[in-house]
Amino acid sequence: MSLQTQPAPRPSSEAGRLTLPIQTGMDEAIRSLIARLGADAVRNSDGTELPGIVSELATRVYSTYFVGRGDNAWADAHPEEATRIFLMSDRVIATTDGPLGIDLLSSWFADQVRPDTGCDVSRWWQAHDRTTGQELPATAWSVGADGRTVTVHEALAGHVYTVSFLATQIWDPTQMYNYLTNGWDDDPSRTREKPFDVRHEATWAHVRSHLRSWLDEHPEVDVVRFTTFFYHFTLVYGADAAERYVDWFGYSASVSLPALEAFEEEYGYRLSAEDFVDAGYYNSPFRVPTRAFRDWIDFQQRFVTSRVRELTEAVHARGKEAMMFLGDNWIGTEPYGEHFAATGIDAVVGSVGSGATCRMIADIPHVRYTEGRFLPYFFPDVFHPGGDPIAEANRSWLEARRAIVRSPLDRIGYGGYLSLAVEHPDFIDRVEQIVSEFRSIHARSAGHRPLVPGFKVAVINSWGRLRSWMTHMVAHALWYRQTYSYLGVLEALSGLPLEVEFLSLDEVRAGAAQDVKVLICAGAEGTAFSGGAQ
Secondary structure, eight states, rough: OOTTTOOOOOOOOOOOOOOEEOTTTTTTHHHHHHHHTTOOEEOOOOOOOOOOGGGOOOOOOEEEEEEESOOOHHHHHHHGGGOOOEEOOOOOOOOEEEEEEEETTSSSSSTTTTEEETOOHHHEEEEEEETTTTTEEGGEEEETSSSEEEEEEEEOOOOOEEEEEEEOSSHHHHHHHHHHHHHGGOOOOOOOOOOOOOHHHHHHHHHHHHHHHHHHHOOSSSSSEEEEEEEEEEEEEEOOOOOOOEEEOOTTTTHHHHHHHHHHHHHHHOOOOOHGGGGGGGTTSSSSSOOOHHHHHHHHHHHHHHHHHHHHHHHHHOEEEEEEEEEBBBBTTTTTTTTGGGGGOOOOEEEEEHHHHHHHHOOOOOOSSEEEEOOOOTTTTTTTTTTOOOHHHHHHHHHHHHHHHHOSSEEEEOOHHHHTTTHHHHHHHHHHHHHHHHHHHHHHHOOOOOOOOSSSSEESSGGGGGGGTTTTTTTTOOTTTTHHHHHHHHHHHSSSEEEEEEHHHHHHHHHTTTSSSEOOOOOOOTTTTTTTTO
C-alpha cells in the first residue's frame, strides 16, 4: 500500500510533545493556536521576543540563548577577543615575472571578515606557489598598507599563487544570514552582531557572569535553549553577499591565537594556516582527515565540552534545563564524540529535513530527550506570496516519518515568525495533521524502538562513530547532485528494521566488526567516505 493510499491514523487524544514558536504582538492568536495544536512548550527565535503573557500560557517556556554573540558592547570593547577564521585568497596567475598583487578579499564578504594584520603575519599567514606546491618564505611577500593586499615580490610568469591568512570575524554567520534573509537593514532596532571567543579569559568570565545574571532575570524560563555555544560551522559569504563556502562540520572558524599556542604546547608541534586552509578544501569531511586535523578536533572537543559543562551547571543550579541546538555554533560539541557526555546537556534539538537528519538527532546518547525542529522555518524565504510552505512541510515529514518509527524523537517543533505562518491557514491545518500523526506514532510505540532481527549493518569510513548519520552532508539536509546517491544509502538505512552503527576503518582492522553481518563502504574513490588510501 503506498503512502498516498494508506488510511490516515486516527487522531490521538494526547496533547503535548510540541514546541510552538511565539512572538510579541499576537497574544490571542497564540492562545488559540496552543489550544488547537495542543502545544505544551513555547519558544522564541532569533529576531523574536517572548511576549508578556508567556507565564500565563500553562506551557513550558524555552528561551533561545546566545553564548558567543548578542553583546556588541562587549565585542566593541574587546575587538582583540573576536573569533578568528583561516581563509585562502583567490588563486592568482602571474602573467609576467615580477611583483604580483593579491587582493585577499576579492571573493570574500568584507562585511563578515577582515584580515587580521594585528597578529604576527610572518608566523600565522602563508603564501604558496601552487604550481610548484612550495611555501614562499615570509621575506618573499609583504602586506600592503590597506591590510588586504599582499604582494609577492618575485612571482614567476605562469605560476599560480595564493595567500592563506588569519581573519577576524566581524559578523556572526547565522545572524548575518537571518539579517540578510529578512531584510533587517530597514529595521533600526537591528544590529549586526559580532562574535567573541571564550578562549580569552576575560570574555569567558564575562560570558559566565552574563548567564548568571540572565538566569536570575528570567524566572519564567524553564529550558535554556543554547543556540549554540562557542564556534560556528564554516559559513563564509562571498563578495556578492551570498554563500561562498559552507561546511556544516567545518572547524576553520574555531581558531584563535591562544588556542593555537595552547595546542602547540600540548601536542609539541605548531599548526599553520595551511593545516586549516588545506589548499582550499578547508578539511571538508569528504577529505581523509589529516593527523593535524584529527588532533585539532579532539583538542577543541575537550575545551568546548569542559566549558559547556560549566554553563549547564549554572543552569541546573537555577532549577532549569539545558538544551542544545544541534547547529550554528555547535562545533566542538560533537554529540557522537567521546567527550559529549561530560557536557551535562539535558536535551538536544535539531533541524529535521530527512530521515538521516532525524536519526542524527534521535540517536544521540547521554541526553534525557531529543526534539526535532521540522521544516519549513517560518521565514519569508518560504512564507511569501507564491511560496509553498505545505510542500516543504510534507517533504520534511514524509522523509522523517520512517526514521521516527525506527528511532523515536521525544518531541517535535517549529521555529521562526509565527506571524508569517498564521497568514497561511492551510499550512496550519497541515501542521495540525502532522502533529496528530506524530503523537499517534509515539503513543503506539511508547517512545521505544521496535524490535529488529539480530542483524547488524555497519557503515565504514574514515570518520566512524563521530559522524554517525552525518556522512555526505554539506549544508545539513540540502540536496547536492554529487552526493544524493550516496546519501540515499543513509536515507534507506534510517527507516529499515536493522541495527546500524558507524565504524572507522581503523576500528574494523582492530576487529570491531566481528558481530556485523554487512559492511557498507559508500563513497567516491579517494574520499573519507570510501577511506581513500586507507
